[in-house]
Amino acid sequence: MLRVSVLRSSFPIIPFSSSSSSSSSSSTFASFSSSSPPSSSSSSSSSLTRIIHRTFHFHSPSLPFTLKHFQPMTAHHHHHHHLPNASASYGTGIGPEGNREILVQHLLVKENDQKLLLDLQQRISSGEDLSDLAVEYSVCPSKEEGGMLGWVRKGQMVPEFEEAAFGAPLNKVVRCKTKFGWHLLQVLSEREESILQDIQPQDLQVKMQDPNFLEEAQLIDVREPDEVAKASLPGFKVLPLRQFGVWGPEVATSFDPNKDTYVMCHHGMRSLQVAKWLQSQGFRKVYNISGGIHAYAEQVDPSVPTY
Numbered sequence: 001m002l003r004v005s006v007l008r009s010s011f012p013i014i015p016f017s018s019s020s021s022s023s024s025s026s027s028t029f030a031s032f033s034s035s036s037p038p039s040s041s042s043s044s045s046s047s048l049t050r051i052i053h054r055t056f057h058f059h060s061p062s063l064p065f066t067l068k069h070f071q072p073m074t075a076h077h078h079h080h081h082h083l084p085n086a087s088a089s090y091g092t093g094i095g096p097e098g099n100r101e102i103l104v105q106h107l108l109v110k111e112n113d114q115k116l117l118l119d120l121q122q123r124i125s126s127g128e129d130l131s132d133l134a135v136e137y138s139v140c141p142s143k144e145e146g147g148m149l150g151w152v153r154k155g156q157m158v159p160e161f162e163e164a165a166f167g168a169p170l171n172k173v174v175r176c177k178t179k180f181g182w183h184l185l186q187v188l189s190e191r192e193e194s195i196l197q198d199i200q201p202q203d204l205q206v207k208m209q210d211p212n213f214l215e216e217a218q219l220i221d222v223r224e225p226d227e228v229a230k231a232s233l234p235g236f237k238v239l240p241l242r243q244f245g246v247w248g249p250e251v252a253t254s255f256d257p258n259k260d261t262y263v264m265c266h267h268g269m270r271s272l273q274v275a276k277w278l279q280s281q282g283f284r285k286v287y288n289i290s291g292g293i294h295a296y297a298e299q300v301d302p303s304v305p306t307y
Contacts, residue, residue: 099193100154104165105147106185107134117175117182124173130186139181153193161185196279199262199287201296208235218261222274223293227266231293231305241270257283264289264296266307 107130109117120133134140134147142149154162161183164176168187176183207213214235221228221236228238239247247254255261261283265271268291275288289296297304 100166101151101191101193102153102165102187103151103189103191104149104185104187105131105134106140106142106149106161106183107138107147108140108181108183109137110139110181111177114182117184120184121173121175124184130173130184151191151194192284194279194283195285196275197287198268198290200290201300204262204289204296205300208233216259218255218259220255220261220263220271220274221293222263222265222270227307230307231297233264233293233296233304236264239274241265241274251278252281255283257281260285260287262287262289264292266292267294268292 107120109120116137120137123133124130131146131148134143137143138147140147152165154166156162157165158178158180160176160178164174164183165185165187168174168185170187170190173184173186176185207217219233219236221232221238222241223238224240224242225238239251261275261278263271263275263278263286265274268288271292272288275286279286291299293304294306297306
């Protein structure tokens, strides 16, 4: 049984943060990030994130055995009741480690539990599913997600695990040993590495001068209708964040995940949350408009009202 976590109605959504409220889970994938989120945000943003939380739940990778701090598209901490404030520190996709991501699940047993390891290997060979066994036997917090670590790239894992994972044939369960114990891991899929990065207002304006840009790119404004009425940019489809429960489940069918996608809000924080979520849903190239429409108005086009 494949436990790839995607949209699940009636659950909260927490992009790229641990989904469990337990202390063991809360310290997992967050260790990738060496930056902390801003200490405060507007009450509007907090209420919006709580609405998303009540609507959908996105289970992220749980990876406690990182080689070093990494800055992926995630805030450093989270709270069980709402999304974290979005951090401006995140990766830019294609990097020196290559451009391939793999979808990995695993189970972990302690180093001295070799008898259990061999028994689990035999059970998998007999047709049992690794994710089911992970729920029951794994000592990694990812057991709560059936051992799902999610999409990972080189440079995020300890060398022994990384070598085994990136060398494993698709769907074949392989074994490796790290300082944490023995792992049985399975690569479920692979893809070209995705991109999530900021775009400055000046660069966006240059792109918008090209008539083809508005046809080829996907432009999303996640502000509320009353905000859009005060100031807007041409070509943007309005998907209010408060209405996420309505458009969220349809976003993969109403938009093309392979097209460049630009996300805008008032100051760039709500749009960053949505941009991270879009990337988690398989969008290949996502750009967050830095500073939002406010920065665009101040730095690029004074004819756009500020509010």
